[in-house]
Amino acid sequence: MTPPPTQPAASRAEAEPAVVPRLATDALTAWYGSTSGVRDVTLACRENTVTALIGPSGCGKSTLLRSLNRMHELVPGTRVTGRVLLDGYDIYERDVNPIQVRRRIGMVFQRPTPFPTMTIAENVSAGLAIGPRVSRTERADIVEHALKRAALWDEVKDRLDDSPLELSGGQQQRLCVARTVAPEPEVILLDEPTAALDPGGAAHIEELVQELKREFTVVIVTHNLQQAARVSDYTAFFYLGELVEVGATTKIFTTPTKPQTEAYITGRFG
């Protein structure tokens, strides 16, 4: 594995001592056959922060997100060039096992996807099946801890053996979050996690994101500008497959430097 690189100052959101960011990309390009979904992205996410990826439909933000945990390559005909650095180590190196990568970088999808043939408790502990063996009591503790962190424990603690399909959409999504955090990943990727939820459910998830950043590094793709402004510390604006601007959320939303960013933020397109 390559040793951690020194960080070029230009790609950081603000000047600071050279700390290896939790997650970073270096000239990342994700290809669909011969066209690129997202090009030459260099981005860094510091530990315990929330970075929002925003941009109009088709700008490549979801493609980028899926490249961060090596999900992009699961589609036939796709590939990724460039590097993605987790704690300074390139996850696309030849000898890296993508499965190990996905255990350290978790993902929550747009539609809640509880496993229908498992109970609520089994869903939460689904990620543990592939790690080291845990005893029954340990498993129950992990499930409880994960559900508490997902702010779902109080609502399901009496029905852990029920089917997850009886839960509401918002609860199912929180269940998916619990399932993602149970194996203790380092980074959590959220792909428009509230797009399929009602406002109440969405609000719950947004509160959750703020809680999650205490323990994890979060990257969230969102269509909802107000949501990005509410939950994130840093925001990256994408347009037509390119990273246009990245910076602290307050700065991006009040004094963006690029005209396209300003046009998007003020709703002139997208």
Add this chain to the structure above:
Amino acid sequence: MHGRLIRRLFGSVMTGATYGAAVLAILPLAIILAMLLVKGAGSLDWNFFTKSAVPVGEAGGGFAHAIVGTLIIVGLACAVGVPIGVAVGIFLAEFGGGQLGFVIRFIADVLNGVPSIVIGIFAWTWLVKPMGHFSALAGGVALGMILVPILARTTEEMVRLVPNSLREAALALGYQRWRTSLQVVVRSATAGIVTGVLVAVARVAGETAPLLFTALGNQFFSTRVQGPMAALPLQVYAYALGPYDEWHRQAWAGALVLIMLVLVLSLVARAVVRGKRQHA
């Protein structure tokens, strides 16, 4: 106004026509069931289910040997055909995107169209002839060979129906492909797969041609799989062609039992689906 009336009338006529078509489709089934009940129900006595064939002219014979024979032969067919067919179906759905999948699918479709008597001849050539005698084993294998392509296609359809988002969620957790396929995808498709199996078994239980020169049939009660064995469709065939009224009576009853078997299997298949849906 006039046009509106005509449109409404045309709509009613077409709706009526579709109802009529549905009735027309169900009619033959209803007639068959009614006929079998009328002709066969009377002969369904205790002897029918517990006694085997008796010498011609004597009363009190039954189809016990045929019923047990069918159960054994169909059991053998399942042991052979279900694991292979379901496994191929899972393979096609999960890993069958490329050339190999295309070829397998094509072969399965062709096999699905092969007349069952040809399957029987095949089993005769490769099992009966080398073994030197007819056997229930050969009959079971022949029926199993009919099961495999049917189950491969229905299983593939059912596994395909599992939404891709479920696969992605499992892969994103760090599941390997095999674990995703087996523990998440196939588990979700189990109800559908079981239904497919039950329906295919019901169909195969009534196949006569492949058994003609494999299991052959047997006048006596036998559970020896290496030897010839009676089966419901064979026995119905033999008795129906015979000259005795007693035999004809029993043939009707045998046909009724066969269709009852199909009915029961189909109902169980539905119950499985409904049970899973309620649980889900």
